[in-house]
Amino acid sequence: MATEEIAGHSVEFDTEGFMVDHTLWNEDIAREIAQKEGIGELTERHFDVLKFMRQEFKEKGDGPSIRALKNRGGIPTRELYELFPGGPAKKAARIAGIKKPTGCV
Amino acid sequence: MEPEPIKKVSIVVSKGSLDGIYPGLIMANGARMAGIEAMMFFTFFGLEGIMKETMDHLKVATVGNPAMRAPKDWGGWRIPTVLGGVPGMSTFATHMMKQEMENLDIPPVGEFIEMIHDSSGEIYACKAAMDMFKFKPEDLCDDVDGILTVGDFYEKSAGAQIIFT
Numbered sequence: 001m002a003t004e005e006i007a008g009h010s011v012e013f014d015t016e017g018f019m020v021d022h023t024l025w026n027e028d029i030a031r032e033i034a035q036k037e038g039i040g041e042l043t044e045r046h047f048d049v050l051k052f053m054r055q056e057f058k059e060k061g062d063g064p065s066i067r068a069l070k071n072r073g074g075i076p077t078r079e080l081y082e083l084f085p086g087g088p089a090k091k092a093a094r095i096a097g098i099k100k101p102t103g104c105v
Numbered sequence: 106m107e108p109e110p111i112k113k114v115s116i117v118v119s120k121g122s123l124d125g126i127y128p129g130l131i132m133a134n135g136a137r138m139a140g141i142e143a144m145m146f147f148t149f150f151g152l153e154g155i156m157k158e159t160m161d162h163l164k165v166a167t168v169g170n171p172a173m174r175a176p177k178d179w180g181g182w183r184i185p186t187v188l189g190g191v192p193g194m195s196t197f198a199t200h201m202m203k204q205e206m207e208n209l210d211i212p213p214v215g216e217f218i219e220m221i222h223d224s225s226g227e228i229y230a231c232k233a234a235m236d237m238f239k240f241k242p243e244d245l246c247d248d249v250d251g252i253l254t255v256g257d258f259y260e261k262s263a264g265a266q267i268i269f270t
Contacts, residue, residue, distance in 0.1 A: 065210040066134070066138060066220060066224070067210050067211075067212050067216070067220065068210055070220070076223065077219075077220050077223035077224050078223040078224070080224075081137070081223070081224045081225060085140075086140040087137075087138060087139050087140025087141075088138065089138035089139060090138075090139070091140075103209070103210065104131055104135055104209075105131060105134060105135070105138075105209070105210060105211050105212070
């Protein structure tokens with residue numbers, strides 16, 4: 001557990017860098033986490049991914065699979081990897097402010 | 106000293122049953138999701154997993170598998186090995202497994218191969234196995250990056266952990 005000052009908020013992260021309370025998330029927090037994750041500036045397309053992930057997390061209690069992002073979220077796999085290079089599963093979940101996804105796919 | 110994280114995996118798929126193909130696919134896709142480079146090498150019966158004609162019609166092997174059982178919510182019963190060869194058993198077990206996988210959002214083989222390829226995972230067929238079965242390059246699905254000899258395979262696997270399934 002670690003608490004960090006991010007975009008003017010005091011935000012708590014678990015030991016793997018995922019936000020403990022997803023309800024505190026906002027776009028400015030996402031932008032700052034994205035810098036730390038080495039993703040750089042977030043575009044509209046990044047936010048499409050993040051918003052779909054957050055919506056799935058709220059509905060199901062877990063982040064979506066890559067397949068769900070592709071088939072239901074409208075994010076082609078190739079594009080997802082371009083948007084979040086170096087491992088979209090964890091990086092996008094960290095930036096989306098949700099817990100570490102538990103699925104294997 | 107911290108152990109060195111895995112940077113690249115090279116996964117050999119040598120079996121052509123549904124349960125023989127999936128572990129390799131899940132491991133390759135999981136590697137890419139974690140930012141690990143992945144390549145897959147399909148050899149012997151594993152080629153069934155990248156052939157246009159067969160990839161989406163693979164079956165679970167029910168013969169000679171004493172661990173064969175239904176998921177717990179289906180009763181968890183085991184299929185006695187002696188019944189594994191009864192006509193329709195493999196089809197039934199395949200149906201059951203595909204349904205469970207769909208529930209877990211695990212894609213069918215063709216879609217899975219495409220996803221791995223779209224995530225920059227490389228897909229290769231084994232030259233010796235292609236020659237042995239008299240398969241042609243056009244028999245392979247479009248996501249296959251090429252046909253490799255075992256020497257090419259080792260060369261491309263430089264720096265990778267090799268996993269045989």
